[in-house]
Amino acid sequence: MSEADNQPAPGTHGQPVEFIVPARLESLVIIRTLVSALGTLEDLDLDAVADLRLALDEACTALIRSSAPNSRLTVTVRPREEDLWISVSVPGVEDDVLRPGTFSWHVISSLTDAVETFHDGAGADGPARVYGITMTARRLDTSR
């Protein structure tokens, strides 16, 4: 028998992974595939990985639909001790794309352990304001 259980997950060794794709619906396949690859590598259970794919679909579709043409969507995946932290963001979106209480919000929060939205950057004359959604997928508590 292999001792896979006792080895540290040989994922990204805790280093964040970041990638940028065109903010177009066609990019969803790439986002889904890369993030679920990272989730699998980080040893999330398969239900959590499958849920994460759906959550990303929901979050990124909302971002892409409200972004300006030719914008780029940034995805950051940060493996942490207890969970996987994922941020998706686009520049130049001012209003709240994802509001608590909506069905979309309900979907994403059912599929992940925490959802938040954020605004970054100065806006006005400075660099374009960035709007983003962060979510976390908790690791299994193997001590159970």
Next chain:
Amino acid sequence: MFRELNALPVDSPKRERAREQIVRRCMPLAEHIAHRFDGRGEPREDIAQVARLGLVNAVNRFDVECGSDFVSFAVPTIMGEVRRHFRDNSWAVKVPRRLKELHLQLGSATAEMSQRLGRAPTASELATELNLDRGEVVEALIAGSGYNTLSIDSGGGGDDDSSPLTETLGSGDANLDRIENHEVLRPLLDQLPERDRTVIILRFFESLTQSQIAERVGISQMHVSRLLARTLARLRDELK
């Protein structure tokens, strides 16, 4: 020679001998063609074998009366046989086939372990269970979900052999009222095919995991995932 062959009665041993003679005589042709496919990743002897088989077929099918000479008939026939061999056995096909087998293995192990653990397994747990390399398992899982991705987009119902599921739905409906736009959402949910709606309600309003839903509805977890992805996409479009 072919004329002689054709003159002989179909089942006679003489005809058989004449045929063999032709095949033996043309064998260098088959070898020559096989040689052209050297170094393409298939064992040389396999290709030669296939080429010889192609030659036999060519001899059997050749019609002298149609005017052309045997070589110009045999060459494309043998080439076709060898190409078909490559198409069926070549590397590009072999790898996914191996992955596909692994994928099936992972599928049944996942179902079995989910039952046992009461939750879906991780890649490491699957590797330990099947005594496979963790990296290999991760890759197969990713390849599998990639394959999955394609079928999400090609979606479309057709397979709605839904069992009576209505009784499995309990308080989900009440939870729906917590959604801000529930008065828009409810009629959209009502319009969904029964199984799609059931899966959505179990996942989002009764908080069952995908594996639990799979068990309850009697389909694979991957199928649950596909249904959810497709239905959520539909709802997103309609709520837009």
